[in-house]
Amino acid sequence: MDKAIGRVFSISESLVGVNEIQGSVMNGEVAFVILENGERLKSEVIDIKEGGYVYLQVFEDTSWMKVGDPVEFNGLPLTVKLGPGILGSVTDGLQNPLYQLAKIEQFLERGLVVEPLDNTVKWHFTPAVKKGDKVSGGSILGTVPEKIFQHKIFVPFSLTAPYIVENMASEGDYTHDDVIATIRDQKGEPLDLYLAFEWPVKKPMPFFQRSVPTTAMPTGIRIIDGLFPIAYGGTACNPGPFGAGKTVLQHSLAKYSQADVVIVAACGERAGEAVEVFKDFPELIDPRTGNSLMDRTFIVGNTSSMPVAAREASVYIATSVGEYYRKQGLNVLMLADSTSRWAQALRETSGRKEEIPGPEAFPMYISTLVSAFYDRAGVEIMPDGNSGSLSIIGTVSPAGGNFDEPVTQATLLSTGAFWGLSRALSDARKYPAIDRLESTSQYPSLLQHDEVALMKELLHDGKTISSNIILMGEKGITDDTYIRYQKAEFLDAVFLQQNSFHQVDGVTTPERMRIMFDIVRKVIKAPVTITGKDEIRSHFNFLRQAFIDWNRLDQSDERFDKQKSQIVNLIKQGALHAEENV
Numbered sequence: 001m002d003k004a005i006g007r008v009f010s011i012s013e014s015l016v017g018v019n020e021i022q023g024s025v026m027n028g029e030v031a032f033v034i035l036e037n038g039e040r041l042k043s044e045v046i047d048i049k050e051g052g053y054v055y056l057q058v059f060e061d062t063s064w065m066k067v068g069d070p071v072e073f074n075g076l077p078l079t080v081k082l083g084p085g086i087l088g089s090v091t092d093g094l095q096n097p098l099y100q101l102a103k104i105e106q107f108l109e110r111g112l113v114v115e116p117l118d119n120t121v122k123w124h125f126t127p128a129v130k131k132g133d134k135v136s137g138g139s140i141l142g143t144v145p146e147k148i149f150q151h152k153i154f155v156p157f158s159l160t161a162p163y164i165v166e167n168m169a170s171e172g173d174y175t176h177d178d179v180i181a182t183i184r185d186q187k188g189e190p191l192d193l194y195l196a197f198e199w200p201v202k203k204p205m206p207f208f209q210r211s212v213p214t215t216a217m218p219t220g221i222r223i224i225d226g227l228f229p230i231a232y233g234g235t236a237c238n239p240g241p242f243g244a245g246k247t248v249l250q251h252s253l254a255k256y257s258q259a260d261v262v263i264v265a266a267c268g269e270r271a272g273e274a275v276e277v278f279k280d281f282p283e284l285i286d287p288r289t290g291n292s293l294m295d296r297t298f299i300v301g302n303t304s305s306m307p308v309a310a311r312e313a314s315v316y317i318a319t320s321v322g323e324y325y326r327k328q329g330l331n332v333l334m335l336a337d338s339t340s341r342w343a344q345a346l347r348e349t350s351g352r353k354e355e356i357p358g359p360e361a362f363p364m365y366i367s368t369l370v371s372a373f374y375d376r377a378g379v380e381i382m383p384d385g386n387s388g389s390l391s392i393i394g395t396v397s398p399a400g401g402n403f404d405e406p407v408t409q410a411t412l413l414s415t416g417a418f419w420g421l422s423r424a425l426s427d428a429r430k431y432p433a434i435d436r437l438e439s440t441s442q443y444p445s446l447l448q449h450d451e452v453a454l455m456k457e458l459l460h461d462g463k464t465i466s467s468n469i470i471l472m473g474e475k476g477i478t479d480d481t482y483i484r485y486q487k488a489e490f491l492d493a494v495f496l497q498q499n500s501f502h503q504v505d506g507v508t509t510p511e512r513m514r515i516m517f518d519i520v521r522k523v524i525k526a527p528v529t530i531t532g533k534d535e536i537r538s539h540f541n542f543l544r545q546a547f548i549d550w551n552r553l554d555q556s557d558e559r560f561d562k563q564k565s566q567i568v569n570l571i572k573q574g575a576l577h578a579e580e581n582v
Helices: 098-104 222-226 246-256 271-283 310-327 339-352 366-374 406-414 423-427 449-472 479-496 510-525 533-551 559-573
Strands: 005-012 015-022 029-034 040-049 053-058 070-077 079-082 123-127 140-146 149-154 163-168 172-174 181-184 190-193 197-200 235-239 261-267 297-302 331-336 378-381 387-396
Touching (some): 079 310, 222 510, 235 246, 246 271, 246 331, 246 387, 261 310, 271 297, 310 331, 310 339, 310 387, 339 406, 366 387, 366 406, 387 406, 449 479, 479 533, 510 533, 510 559
Parallel strands (some): 235 387, 331 387
Antiparallel strands (some): 005 015, 005 070, 015 053, 029 070, 123 172, 181 190, 378 387
């Protein structure tokens, strides 16, 4: 089929109008604007008007583009190439490998296109079907080893009809250009299959069987695992003002969460912070495998210094890759930083299309887009009974920390966990600066329900007492009330706070958190018979410092149990009837 062609008739930054179209064009189709020097600028059809007018969203700089430049439509939607070789790679928002682009040009030049997956690498393929077998979309043709996983080679999910395998490659080494299978449909039409296939990024992959997220995903961050957990296949957002620790929290989640695959979508994040990810991750050792953390990581880098229009594409490319590895039966964690800048790109495009603006000039349909994005997370039960999951955590950067703005509100309605970052906590150097009273989660905790309730009740009491102390001073409250306040401060300081840069305290396993909380609960419930504000404060200061020192000791350290015994003795010193068994 001949490709449709047209001519540029208007240019407004990244929004380009096309007319004189010869052939049919569909919404969402990829097009290339061909400049006089031969450069081909990739774009996407985002609006079709009556009279044969089409508007494109160009993903690259439109400088030197002029009216009359030819436009070529390829007849296909924007796609991502899925197959072995994705893990360990870093791409831009259009899946161009950044390391390969750097070998061509030191600075990113527009119009450069590199194959998303290296066609020179040979993968050892082991077939799982034979000639004459019936297959359909999602059937497993075989496997190849990829990093630490066995990568399943699927029949493309779009092929829903039944097919017959006519030819099947034998076990051996193949590149992405080699045909590994030929199948025929019911009409006898042949179709060649390869190790990889393409998928439209804005089309959610179909679930074989969807399940409700019910199993907590350990993240190594105590306030999350204990108070505001996220489940495998769940969704969460962490809005907060600039400088409140969103990026550090995202990095910790990427390093320590017990997910099989981590996908980082730097959609509009500042280039300096994104470069930190590019530099640090290859040098980090995965604590679970002992190998490089990049062996199970995929990074999409479309920073604030890159073309705005590609931000939208980068989010959808990362999500599609996450869905693909969920199909592999793996637990995938996707971190989007920041969805606010993605939404700002949508606002910019909407404004250029002269659509009726909604609150704060965001599109009227912003809530629908945000909801559809988070709805692609979930748990999938595979035909063989195994399951995979895609968990999505989105960073929101509301201007001035205003949680009432449209993107934050739309995100809150679409996610199961809300980790609101507090300016006051970050200014007090408390990490993570997740608001203890405003944050919420609908997922099950690694702790028992009554234990979570115990902490939340104490934190609410501590906040109320703190307000009274500010108003009336310490002399205006009783010793018993002051003890309650000190217990709340103790819980916050030793359990909810962590040192992100400390090798031991930066990550807490579920087993260690269980040991820690059992001691914390003893402190909360133990009666304190000490009188006088100074004596009470001194007792809890000693207890707090002993616990913080304990947090920094590895469980294999011989001092670990000794420090624990010292904490138990301090609890007994403050109580008449301290429990004997810890």
